[in-house]
Amino acid sequence: MSSKKRKWLDEYVQYGFTCKEERDGSQRPQCMICNAKLSNSSRAPAKLKEHFLKLHGDGKYKNTTLAEFKVKRARFDEKATLPVLGFVPIDKPILTAxxxxxxxxxKQGKPHTIGETLVKPAALKMASIMLGKSC
Structure with a gap:
């Protein structure tokens, strides 16, 4: 006897959940606030609402609107590209640098902190000299 498989409904977004497809093809609800993945049996609206109220209902997400959750869901969408989400594309010169x-x-075997303590201040100094601005 197989268990009941619930289908994803867009109304679940109002509880702060999106749907994540697993490797086996099953869908599981994922909380967009705490990234918790729940079981398929937890997809019942009452259980999603219970998760939201119990963990996030008294915090800053208490008065979050459906529209705000839909924007948040777009960030979780697998089909969204990095530029759509506001990340810098690879071909930007500043990222390449x-x-x-x-x-x-x-390559020099130096700790990465040298970039923050030496390289960044040096680059800022060079930029301020070259551009004539204080950075």
Whole structure:
């Protein structure tokens, strides 16, 4: 006898949940606030609401609107690309420069903190001299 498989409903977003597809093809609810993955049997609206109220109902998410949860869900969507989510695309020169500096630090066998204590201040100083602005 197989267990009842609930289908994902968009109304579950109002409780702060999105649907995550597992490798075996099953769908599991995932809390967009604490990233907890619940079992398929927990997909009942009463259980989703209970999770939300018990863990997040008295905090900053108490008065979150459905529209705000829908925006949050877009960030969890597997099909969303990094630029859509506000991340810098790889082809940006500033990101390439950052990777190059990190690579040089790693090649020298230096701790990554040298980038924060030496490289960053030096780069800021060079930029302020070259651009004539105080950074």
């Amino acid at each position: 950052s990777y190059e500096v990190a690579y040089l630090i790693a």
